[in-house]
Amino acid sequence: MNQGTPRLAVLATAVVIGAAGLAGCATGPVDRRALCTGFDKLGSELMSANGLFDNAVFASAGDLADLADRYQGGGLSADATALERISDADATNGFELERATSGTAKVCGHPLGLGTTSYAETGSGSTQANGGYGSYGGYGYSPPTESVTSTAPEPPTSSSPTTPAGDEVSARATLQQQVDTDRTQVETLADKWVPQLSSKNHGLVAHGTTYDYRAIWADFTATRQAYPSALLLWSGDYTSYTKGDFWVTVANQSFPTGAAANAWCVAEHLDADHCFAKLVSHTHGPRGSTLPR
Template sequence: MNQRTSRLAVLATAVVIGAAGFAGCATGPVDRRALCTGFDELGKDLMSANGIFDNAVFSSAGDLADLADRYQGGGLSADASALDRISDADETDNFELERATSETAKVCGHPLGIGTTSYAETGGGSTRANGGYGSYGGYGYPDPTTSAAAPYTQPYTEPPTSSPPTATSAGDETSAQTTLQQQVDTDRAQVEALADKWVPQLSSKNYGLVADGTTYDHRAIWADFTTTRQSYPSALLLWSGDYTSYTKGDFWVTVANTSFPTGAAANEWCVAEHLDADHCFAKLVSHSHGPKGSTLPR
């Protein structure tokens, strides 16, 4: 990594050049604990930045790039490359950092800057109570700390495709967040079938949102989803951080399981269903299209 001159600049969510971290000087494979310590450090620096990213963010991004590249579980080369580009850049933003750590977040069990990693010896993963995803966030990845013979080399498994969660499994905050992620995993294949098409978006909630007289925690978000499903049983749940067409990556989004070639056609569906403009509008769900032009309000 190259040493940079410190400077500070305020952007929409952004940015300053950073000094490269020292992690790149080390060699050899690293385990999950080392990887996720770097991941949590970047998250802490990101949350402390408050929209003004100083050297610490760029330095931590460079350190994590090195750790991801040397992670002995493999599969993080894309994150490593993206983080390395960020560490060498003049500016970045929250959304770019979330995308650059998407696979690392699955290993560590929680999104960047939300919660911290747990290093439980058995059962493991980060717990929902501290903001993590529990058992690697419900992504379906086995916890590498549970195998004494080969603690970090167990193969990944596919996310669940059956046995969707029920409302009774979300009785408290911890299980509600787990249940939300399980629902996202269950619905993922059907949501992917809607990719790059316009769909009616029925709800979008994140933790702490205040709307319609409700302050949303994970139990309220799950209740919102199940209420919508009572009217639209085929409705699907997605995590906005999985798609580039969303401005923010921390929302649980409910969409109708139907697609249209244009946003106008999706909005016509909302009108036909007698849903108001605040609770139904056209959204493009995409892995390649940016947020601009991906929403068509009514």
């Protein structure tokens, strides 16, 4: 018995040293491939969560925080800090995760959860990847406003594929299909105040991104990851919008007053750029139909 104790002690020491050695391997810089592998993993967890985030999402957020902090290209400290905060939190949502990975999304070339990273690296290794949705670096949420620079859009069509392909025609048709699908439910919100979560049109330039139909669809699907009941409407169908050429995402919530709709935004911890009260109506004009926060 006495002779067994030293062997156990030696074994335990070896295990500790081995564990320390393994931990030491995870302290050096990481390249784009390692970073984006972690990014794509978190995106996969986000897409499969359907708004109900389990431990896998928080664990992946913590792993990506570590990778972002050690990324050899630098510049991702803000992502690392935000992701670490999320990994230690009790709850999160798609908006928080998208904002927390905005820098990483630029490096990997696609929004969180939409597409996968291409590893055909050139130069510094910051090659963008379209992930099947086109290349649009600098992806991020922008204020849901109608007063932004845009090009003359085309009216929506009635074509309706089930999923957007990598071309503009299919993405535009998918947006229209979503509007058609959501129309009945949107009509139940008519002449009521709703929280507006996003508003994009073709050619809109915001936060370094020029929105094409693929990017607009990506914006909607990212919003719906956070709020699965969110609805898409075409502003041209309603008289309460100043411009009739925007794809608008609203929460499936109605309120008797704009103040009550804005209170919902506050309760959801959404800032004034990403949530404000809007009256959806076929008869009310644009004046007085928006209540900024």
